[in-house]
Amino acid sequence: MNNNFANPASPCDPTFLLGCAPCNVICSIIFQNRFEYDDKTFLSLLEHTHEDLLISSTSWMQLYNAFPLLIHYLPGSHHVLFKNIANQFKFIMEKIKEHQESLDFNNPRDFIDYFLIKIEKEKHNKQSEFTMDNLVVTIWDVFSAGTETTSTTLRYGLLLLLKYPEVTAKAQEEIHRVVGRHRSPCMQDRSRMPYTDAVLHEIQRYIDLVPNGMPHAVTQDIKFREYFIPKGTTILVSLTSVLHDDKEFPNPDRFDPGHFLDENGNFKKSDYFMPFSAGKQASLLSLHQGSSSYKDLEGDRKFLLPDTVCQVDTLTRWTLLAPHSAIAERSLGHLTAGTQPRVEVTGAPASQASAIRSDPSEDGRASSEVQRTLGPTSYQN
Numbered sequence: 001m002n003n004n005f006a007n008p009a010s011p012c013d014p015t016f017l018l019g020c021a022p023c024n025v026i027c028s029i030i031f032q033n034r035f036e037y038d039d040k041t042f043l044s045l046l047e048h049t050h051e052d053l054l055i056s057s058t059s060w061m062q063l064y065n066a067f068p069l070l071i072h073y074l075p076g077s078h079h080v081l082f083k084n085i086a087n088q089f090k091f092i093m094e095k096i097k098e099h100q101e102s103l104d105f106n107n108p109r110d111f112i113d114y115f116l117i118k119i120e121k122e123k124h125n126k127q128s129e130f131t132m133d134n135l136v137v138t139i140w141d142v143f144s145a146g147t148e149t150t151s152t153t154l155r156y157g158l159l160l161l162l163k164y165p166e167v168t169a170k171a172q173e174e175i176h177r178v179v180g181r182h183r184s185p186c187m188q189d190r191s192r193m194p195y196t197d198a199v200l201h202e203i204q205r206y207i208d209l210v211p212n213g214m215p216h217a218v219t220q221d222i223k224f225r226e227y228f229i230p231k232g233t234t235i236l237v238s239l240t241s242v243l244h245d246d247k248e249f250p251n252p253d254r255f256d257p258g259h260f261l262d263e264n265g266n267f268k269k270s271d272y273f274m275p276f277s278a279g280k281q282a283s284l285l286s287l288h289q290g291s292s293s294y295k296d297l298e299g300d301r302k303f304l305l306p307d308t309v310c311q312v313d314t315l316t317r318w319t320l321l322a323p324h325s326a327i328a329e330r331s332l333g334h335l336t337a338g339t340q341p342r343v344e345v346t347g348a349p350a351s352q353a354s355a356i357r358s359d360p361s362e363d364g365r366a367s368s369e370v371q372r373t374l375g376p377t378s379y380q381n
Contacts, residue, residue: 015155019046022150023143030139031095032110045091046147048084053148055081085140092139096132112139149209149276156207157200160255167257171196194267198260204275206255211240213277239274248272 016037023046024034035042055061055077064071064078071078099112108114115135122128161168178192179185190197218233229235244252248270249259262268 018154019151023147030111157203197267198257201260202257205243212236213239242272
C-alpha cells in the first residue's frame, strides 16, 4: 500500500490500488501468479482494460452497436478498442502457449491447465464447448468483466462509506468482532457478518453498475406477452428496473443496508438482487473481494471527506455496454458471435425489429490467429 495510505493525514486517490488488486486476484486464478504493481506488462493490461471500458461506455459505441457495418469503416474510437482487444488476445495466447509447453496432466496449476486438460479429454467430441477459441475468449471475458467492474464497485463503495459514516461504523464493529485484526476474512465469515453482507449487497444494488446487463440469446422460439421472440434473438434485460423496484426495495433511491436485513437483523436474500446479470450467475468473487478489500482498508483508519466538500454525488452511474454485441462480432469473429442473426428488440414487435449480421468475411479470422499462435492443440500424457 502506498505512502498516502500510510500517512493518516494525507489525501489519497485509491483508483490505482483498487484496480490492481482485483486484477491480480484474477491473474492468480488464471495464471497462478501475480504481478508487481510496477510491472510494465501488468500496467499495459490494466490500461487497455480501463480504456476499453471508457470507450464502450460512449454514445459512439452505442451507435456502432446499432449500425456496425456502416460505422466500422468510419474513423473513430472503435478502432482503438479493436487494437486494444488484439493486444489483450496476444497476451492471453502467449500465456496459453507457455502453459502448453509445461503442462502436467497430473498436476494442474490453474484455470488454463484445467481447461487445456479438458480440451484434450474432449478432443473427439465435436459438440464440446472446451475449445482453444473458447479458452481465449473466456479468459478475455474474465479480465474485461471482472477487473473494472470489481474495482469500480470498490470505489463506489468507498464513496458511499464516506457519505454514510454511521453505516461504516456499524460494519467496522462487526468486522472487528468477527474477524479481528490479525487475519484476513474468509468465505466462512460471511454467514456471521449479516450487516457487512447487507452493505456489500446494497452497494451493488444502489450503484446499478451494469444497467442493461449482458446480452443473452434465446435458446428456443418463445412468445412473451404480445411479442414473438425467435430462437437466436439477442436480448438485454433492464436490471435497473429490478434493482430499483420499490415493491421489493422501499425507497430504492436511498442507500440502506436494511433492504437486505430482516426484522431480526439477519441477512435476507432477494431474488431481485441482479447486479450484473439475470439468471443463475452469482458474483461470489466480487463479494469476497469486496469483503477482503474493505476489511483491509478500514482497520483502525477513518476515511474523511475534505471540509470543502459539501455534497457527494453518488447518483452518477456508468453505463457499461457489453462488448459481446456487434463490437465483439467484429473484433473476435466467430469466437463470440457464432452464426446466428442478431435482433435487437427495443419495444417494437419482433416482426418490426431489424436483423444485424456480422460480416461473413470476419468469421474465422480470430480462430485462425489462435491456431497460428498456439500451434497444434493435441498433447501427450
